[in-house]
Amino acid sequence: EDQVTQSPEALRLQEGESSSLNCSYTVSGLRGLFWYRQDPGKGPEFLFTLYSAGEEKEKERLKATLTKKESFLHITAPKPEDSATYLCAVQAKVANSGYALNFGKGTSLLVTP
C-alpha cells in the first residue's frame, strides 16, 4: 500500500535559519511527487512536481529534491511569510484509469522574526 510520511510534524525556525523538511514514501511505480503549501483557511497551493530520483526544483527560498525513497524540501534563509503547512503527496493509480494524490499529514512550519 502506498504510504507518505512527513517529518517533523512541526518546526519552529528563527528568520534566516535554514532547514529541511522530509517526506518518505513507498509507492509502486512513482508517477510524480508533489509539494504543496497550505495556509490556514486556504486550499493547498501547488509548489513543485518531481518525477525521478536526482531531480531538483527551486522557487525563491525553496528547493525540492528527490531520491528513490524520500524527498526533501530545503528552506534557505526563511522569512515569517514562509510560515505555513507544507504537504507532500505521491500520485497513485486508483482503479483502472484514475489517479489520486496520496498526501502525508504535513509539516507545520513557523518562522519567527
Added chain:
Amino acid sequence: DSGVTQTPKHLITATGQRVTLRCSPRSGDLSVYWYQQSLDQGLQFLIQYYNGEERAKGNILERFSAQQFPDLHSELNLSSLELGDSALYFCASSVEGERDQPQHFGDGTRLSIL
C-alpha cells in the same frame, strides 16, 4: 488564486440533513477531484471525474455522491449527515485525468454538523 472556485465557503447544518457542495474547475481543466480534510486524517481522496465521467473512487462513503456536469462544474452531495462528517471539503482540478499533472485546489468548504 488557483482558479478553482468552491461554494459555499461555510456550511452549518444538523445531523441527518443533506447538503450540496459546488466546484468550478480552472478554465480548460477536464478533471475534478474531491478531497476531505480532517484534523486527524489529513487530506483524503474521495472521488475523481473526468469530462463528465466518474474515473476513480477513494474512501468515499455510500452516503456521499458526486457528479460532473456538461459545463464541467462538479457537485458533491452529502446525505444523512453525521457529526463525524464535519470537515473541510476541497475540490481540485487538473488538465487531464491520467498523466502526472499537478492538481490545483480551491479554498474549500468548511462543513460543520451540529
